[in-house]
Every structure is written in structure tokens, then in C-alpha cells.
Amino acid sequence: MKQNATPDGLKAGPSYEEEHFTEATRIPMWDPEVDDVLVCRQVRQETHDVKTFLFSAREPRVFRFYPGQHMTFELPVEGMITRSYTISSSAARPYRIEITVKRVPGGPGSNWMLDNMMPGKEVSVSGPTGEYTTDATQDEKLLFISAGSGITPMMSMVRTACDLAGPTDLHFIHAARTPADIIFRNELELLAAQNPALKLAFTCSTTSAHNSWMGYEGRLTLQMLSLMSPDFKQRKILCCGPARFMEGVRTMLQGVGFPMEMYHEESFDFGAETAGSFEDTIAAPEISNQTYRISFTKTGHVVECGPGMTILSAAREAGILPLASCQRGICGTCKSQLVSGVTDMQHGGGIRKREIDQGKILICCTTPMSDIEVEL
Ligand SMILES: Cc1cc2nc3c(=O)[nH]c(=O)nc-3n(C[C@H](O)[C@H](O)[C@H](O)COP(=O)(O)OP(=O)(O)OC[C@H]3O[C@@H](n4cnc5c(N)ncnc54)[C@H](O)[C@@H]3O)c2cc1C
Structure with a gap:
């Protein structure tokens, strides 16, 4: 066993960690801010149209997640699409992530997963994230x-x-x-x-x-x-x-x-009116009662954004159709670069801190707080 060196060079006894934890628990944590690639290790056919995919990180990582949370996958179909999948495996088996995907007829993401994902394939992901969880060892009934x-x-x-x-x-x-x-x-x-x-x-x-x-x-x-x-x-x-x-x-x-x-x-169905849980993940956006101007630097459009309106809604009202999926700040599809101005973003985990630090925003859950320029 390793000995700990004290500042004055004397040998101290083993640390509490060394005494009480096995080597296995010293595997680094999966850090969603840094780690973003999963490797498929196994595929299991669950029913005729459902498969479970077992992933781990390239190098062993410990995943910390609450049961009920999901991860968002970037799938190389139609260019690149993002789809969220709930982790179906146990949070008490933290070295692996399993997701279970049902084929949606005609759906690009689920069909790609079921037909193409196989052991050895890598996929970019973000998460785990989400607030839909409960502790079945604590909650009474x-x-x-x-x-x-x-x-x-x-x-x-x-x-x-x-x-x-x-x-x-x-x-x-x-x-x-x-x-x-x-x-x-x-x-x-x-x-x-x-x-x-x-x-x-x-x-x-x-x-x-x-x-x-x-x-x-x-x-x-x-x-x-x-x-x-x-x-x-x-x-x-x-x-x-x-x-x-x-x-x-x-x-x-x-x-x-x-x-x-x-x-x-x-809800897994973003299109539905009922999307979201009753204890939804997203706080109400800070509503400014002013109208601001949004300039889209790629298309050259300039649009007015009314009080409480998201950048995505303003773009759509003006006839611009940016890529977007969940409209709840979860999936990351509408991630865009803010060029200038001040905004308020109420996301649901679909963006990393380091991306926010680089000026990225999810336009589906962001309202302008000044005139802004967005790279779109
Ligand atoms: C938080 C979250 C967790 C999710 N977890 C899972 C999961 O664990 N397993 C899983 O299979 N899917 C899950 N989904 C759904 C998944 O993200 C995709 O929407 C689904 O795989 C369909 O994608 P697609 O590209 O094949 O079809 P799309 O083009 O996205 O959808 C095609 C049509 O099917 C509808 N649809 C989408 N998903 C479903 C569904 N699951 N059942 C029936 N109709 C649907 C859509 O509303 C649309 O009308 C989850 C979604 C969210 C938001």
C-alpha cells in the first residue's frame, strides 16, 4: 500500500481513502464538462422493435446520475441530429450507461440507433441531466x-x-x-x-x-x-x-x-402539448417588458423580439426556421453562438458550462435582455 508523505518528509499512515476504498473506486468520475464520448460495448435485443445499448467511456469512468435522468446523443444522420435517451441501467452500477431505444416508424434517430449502433462504435453525448427522478429506497409509497x-x-x-x-x-x-x-x-x-x-x-x-x-x-x-x-x-x-x-x-x-x-x-414527445413534467426542469424565464432587436449575422435578417419571447419564436415569426427540437433547453439542437448583447437563458441541461462561457446559447429557451446579434 502507498504511504502518504507529510510536508516534513515523514511517512504518514495510509489515507482514509486508501484504507477504505478499493482500487476500482479510484476510477475518475465522468465529467460532463469534459467527457463527451461513449463507446458502445454491447447490444441486446429486448423485443422485436426495442434494443438496449450498453456504453462505457473510452477509458473507465464512474458515471454519477440519478435514476430517471437522460443523456443526449449526437447521431450522424441527416447531417447531425440530437436525440435524448433515458438511462435505463441502475445508478448503483456506475461504470456503465445503458439506454433502451424503441424504433419509431420513419424516425431518423431511433432507426439509426437500432440499425447502426454496434459494439466498438463511438458516439458524442452530453449529460446525464434531467430532474425526473425519485428515490425508491426512501419515498414511502x-x-x-x-x-x-x-x-x-x-x-x-x-x-x-x-x-x-x-x-x-x-x-x-x-x-x-x-x-x-x-x-x-x-x-x-x-x-x-x-x-x-x-x-x-x-x-x-x-x-x-x-x-x-x-x-x-x-x-x-x-x-x-x-x-x-x-x-x-x-x-x-x-x-x-x-x-x-x-x-x-x-x-x-x-x-x-x-x-x-x-x-x-x-414526456418523451416534444411535439405534444403536454411535454414536460409537472415539476418541470425549467424555471420561468425572466420577462423583460421591452422589445429588442435580434440580428442574425449569417442570414442578414433583423427581427423584433417582443416581451418574454424566445429567440427561436422571434426567428420563426419572421419566417426563419433554425434547427430546433425539444424547445425546452434539453436536447441542444438549437445551440448557437451569441455574437453580442445580453440574454437570459433558462436551459434544462442541454448545454455545458464551458459552452456558455464561450458565448453559446440555446435559442429555444433564451430571451434577449438587450439588442443582440446571433450567428445564424
Ligand atoms: C427526456 C427524453 C428521454 C427519452 N428517452 C427515451 C428512451 O429511453 N427510449 C426511447 O426509445 N425514446 C426516448 N426518447 C425519445 C427519443 O428522444 C426520440 O424522440 C425517439 O427515439 C424518436 O426519434 P426519431 O428521430 O426516431 O423520430 P422523430 O422524428 O423524433 O419522431 C417521429 C415521431 O414519433 C414521435 N415519437 C418520438 N418518440 C417517440 C416514442 N418514444 N414513442 C412513440 N412516438 C414517439 C414524435 O413525436 C414524432 O411525431 C426520449 C425523449 C426525451 C425528450
Whole structure:
């Protein structure tokens, strides 16, 4: 064991770190401000249209993330696009990042991932980031409700809770199209068998005569919910899935007087009106009541930006269509260079500090606080 040298040259005993930590824990931390490349190490087929991709850094790194957080990937398709994917692996297995991607018909990002990402390939990423999380080893009574690929944040939370000490009291309801579409089914059943505090229920909207399906059938209804989680009104509920699914859950809960401050959701669908969670990540922008002028230095356009308007909205109103995706300061697609002026940016993790220091902004969540020039 190494000895620590004291300032006067005398040999001191081993440090607390050396005494109490194994070599493995001395692996450097993944620093999102510096590290930005993941290497694919393994691909697993989960269902016919879903794959899990296991990544680690080029050199071993310890990833620190909260279960439920996501990373944003730069994918070399149609030039370059960015897409966010929730980490599906356990936060208690910090040397790896797993994401689980569902093929969206016609979608460039998911199709590229499923058809091209393979062991050895590298990908630029940012994150982990995001506020959608809960501590299933601490929170008293939880109910997770997910559908489709919305299972990924829940899976990370369940895996983390089971890896740490087991969930305290967790009901987990997942809705899928058919039994064959249930992502992580075997692992979830095993976890539920090993952890009495985890109660699991699946419902499938379509079942066929070929499958010996013993679970619930049909879309999630209030009656079903009451059977799957009889005390659901006393639970903190986390929901993730397609916008219409979450809308249905929300309406159902509101209809029975559920205290909605106990309901939290995450949307993967930026286009939907419901995008965002109830405890959203982004603070309200500082609203100036003045109109400012924005000059786009590449196109030569000069536009007026009204009170509270983002640079992206002002550009669109003027007929300019900059690349943008999430409109919540998460994905990084609209990252641009501020040439001059003062702005207020309320981002959701889609930009690094070092980029902000270089004058970069996400125009979807930035409002001018003076006349400004933007490289666009
Ligand atoms: C915070 C966050 C976390 C995410 N985590 C995951 C994840 O863990 N796994 C995953 O598969 N996807 C996840 N997504 C969605 C993902 O970022 C992409 O939107 C998705 O892969 C589709 O991209 P695309 O380029 O193939 O299609 P796009 O061209 O982006 O989308 C095509 C159409 O499909 C809709 N759509 C987008 N995503 C989905 C979806 N998941 N299911 C159904 N319809 C969809 C879009 O609204 C659009 O109408 C997440 C998104 C966000 C914002």
C-alpha cells in the first residue's frame, strides 16, 4: 500500500481513502464538462422493435446520475441530429450507461440507433441531466405507471432501488400493446419475485390466442388501477409514456380527486402539448417588458423580439426556421453562438458550462435582455 508523505518528509499512515476504498473506486468520475464520448460495448435485443445499448467511456469512468435522468446523443444522420435517451441501467452500477431505444416508424434517430449502433462504435453525448427522478429506497409509497418506451426511467429507478436495499413500497404498472411488447418483462418478474415490496402488473391492449396471457387485458381503466394498486390514492405517482396515455392517466386521476401535486410525469414527445413534467426542469424565464432587436449575422435578417419571447419564436415569426427540437433547453439542437448583447437563458441541461462561457446559447429557451446579434 502507498504511504502518504507529510510536508516534513515523514511517512504518514495510509489515507482514509486508501484504507477504505478499493482500487476500482479510484476510477475518475465522468465529467460532463469534459467527457463527451461513449463507446458502445454491447447490444441486446429486448423485443422485436426495442434494443438496449450498453456504453462505457473510452477509458473507465464512474458515471454519477440519478435514476430517471437522460443523456443526449449526437447521431450522424441527416447531417447531425440530437436525440435524448433515458438511462435505463441502475445508478448503483456506475461504470456503465445503458439506454433502451424503441424504433419509431420513419424516425431518423431511433432507426439509426437500432440499425447502426454496434459494439466498438463511438458516439458524442452530453449529460446525464434531467430532474425526473425519485428515490425508491426512501419515498414511502410509490406507484410507477408507464407505457411503451416510457418504461426506461422506471426501470432505472427499480433497478437502482433493488441494487441498493430493495424498494420500500413500490407498485409498478406497465401497459404494452401485446405481451411480446413488454420490455424487460423477465427481469421485472424476477425482481418482483425477489423483492416482496415490489408489486408488478402488466396490461396489454391486444392479446392473441397464441399467447397464454394471464395478465390484465385492455387499456388501463380506473377499475383495473384499483385492483392493481388498491391504495393508489395514498401513493406518489410517476408516469411516463406517450402523450395520449399520460393524458388518459391524468384525467382518470383528476376524476377521482387524486391530489395532483403527488403526480409527476415525463414526456418523451416534444411535439405534444403536454411535454414536460409537472415539476418541470425549467424555471420561468425572466420577462423583460421591452422589445429588442435580434440580428442574425449569417442570414442578414433583423427581427423584433417582443416581451418574454424566445429567440427561436422571434426567428420563426419572421419566417426563419433554425434547427430546433425539444424547445425546452434539453436536447441542444438549437445551440448557437451569441455574437453580442445580453440574454437570459433558462436551459434544462442541454448545454455545458464551458459552452456558455464561450458565448453559446440555446435559442429555444433564451430571451434577449438587450439588442443582440446571433450567428445564424
Ligand atoms: C427526456 C427524453 C428521454 C427519452 N428517452 C427515451 C428512451 O429511453 N427510449 C426511447 O426509445 N425514446 C426516448 N426518447 C425519445 C427519443 O428522444 C426520440 O424522440 C425517439 O427515439 C424518436 O426519434 P426519431 O428521430 O426516431 O423520430 P422523430 O422524428 O423524433 O419522431 C417521429 C415521431 O414519433 C414521435 N415519437 C418520438 N418518440 C417517440 C416514442 N418514444 N414513442 C412513440 N412516438 C414517439 C414524435 O413525436 C414524432 O411525431 C426520449 C425523449 C426525451 C425528450
